[in-house]
Amino acid sequence: MSNNHPNTAAEEDRTANFYITESYKTIRTNLQFSLAAAEDKKVTAVTSYEPNAGKSITTANVAITMAQTGAHVLLIDGDMRNASQHKIFGVTNTNGLSKLLSGLSKPDDTSFFRSVRPNLDLLPAGPIPPNPSELLCSKNMKKLLDALREAYDFIFVDCPPVGVISDTLSLLSNAPNVVIVVRQRQTRHDDIKHSIEKIRAVGGVLLGVVITDVADSDSIFGGRYGRYGKYGKYGKYGKYGRYGKYDKYSAYAKSGEMHYIGSSQANTQPEVK
Ligand SMILES: Nc1ncnc2c1ncn2[C@@H]1O[C@H](COP(=O)(O)OP(=O)(O)O)[C@@H](O)[C@H]1O
Ligand SMILES: [Mg+2]
Numbered sequence: 001m002s003n004n005h006p007n008t009a010a011e012e013d014r015t016a017n018f019y020i021t022e023s024y025k026t027i028r029t030n031l032q033f034s035l036a037a038a039e040d041k042k043v044t045a046v047t048s049y050e051p052n053a054g055k056s057i058t059t060a061n062v063a064i065t066m067a068q069t070g071a072h073v074l075l076i077d078g079d080m081r082n083a084s085q086h087k088i089f090g091v092t093n094t095n096g097l098s099k100l101l102s103g104l105s106k107p108d109d110t111s112f113f114r115s116v117r118p119n120l121d122l123l124p125a126g127p128i129p130p131n132p133s134e135l136l137c138s139k140n141m142k143k144l145l146d147a148l149r150e151a152y153d154f155i156f157v158d159c160p161p162v163g164v165i166s167d168t169l170s171l172l173s174n175a176p177n178v179v180i181v182v183r184q185r186q187t188r189h190d191d192i193k194h195s196i197e198k199i200r201a202v203g204g205v206l207l208g209v210v211i212t213d214v215a216d217s218d219s220i221f222g223g224r225y226g227r228y229g230k231y232g233k234y235g236k237y238g239k240y241g242r243y244g245k246y247d248k249y250s251a252y253a254k255s256g257e258m259h260y261i262g263s264s265q266a267n268t269q270p271e272v273k
Pocket of ligand 2: 158
């Protein structure tokens with residue numbers, strides 16, 4: 001039978017893309033539910049405890065996926081110290097959030113809002129300002145968000161890591177909803193706990209957690225994907241074997257501390273189709 005034959009690389013790529021796409025769609029659906037129940041139904045900040053958790057890629061893909069529903073979506077690069085959305089989408093970072101907030105440009109300057117996909121605009125971070133944290137909790141930020149709430153259905157803000165700098169916490173006074181990105185085999189339990197404490201202390205609203213870098217052998221995917229065969233390119237995860245211990249992340253969610261929104265595998269491209 002042909003299905004005894006090993007998959008070709010192209011087939012493996014297609015199948016891997018399929019489930020990367022599906023995972024972002026699941027995240028989208030769960031976020032739609034969380035936002036519908038939240039007081040602020042438009043703005044979501046995405047953060048993590050530590051750098052390199054997958055925040056920027058997750059935020060880009062969630063924004064793309066949300067825009068595919070026909071909703072008018074804005075992605076703001078709120079990580080002004082470590083801007084990356086302009087690189088992900090291949091636009092310049094000359095005009096961005098920092099300039100709007102420091103009053104160097106008018107908020108109604110539409111050239112700052114780059115159309116990067118159908119229904120999706122990007123406001124890049126702009127040049128690094130001396131005071132990102134102050135800017136994010138400023139009156140200017142509130143005014144800007146008020147205007148943008150009128151113009152868009154959903155706004156996602158790619159934020160700096162909450163365990164390293166206070167910028168994200170500053171933003172929450174203007175936009176309380178937060179999604180925490182947790183990276184499998186990297187983010188520690190205590191880090192999640194500290195993130196939650198910090199966010200709650202400033203009145204943030206936790207919409208939930210997204211787990212990144214989830215290997216196909218992880219129990220979080222259950223047996224669902226077994227039928228798609230073996231994924232040679234994810235073979236590097238093989239050495240970690242099965243991740244019974246990471247069930248703890250979902251246990252965290254089940255404890256009611258945090259709503260589990262979804263998980264995603266490696267994906268370096270913001271190309272959810
Ligand atoms: N879901 C994912 N699974 C595995 N790797 C990921 C995932 N999302 C992002 N990455 C990778 O992790 C690294 C850090 O991603 P990035 O989005 O820049 O993190 P952060 O914004 O949290 O610093 C990049 O190499 C990126 O390709
Ligand atoms: Mg980032």
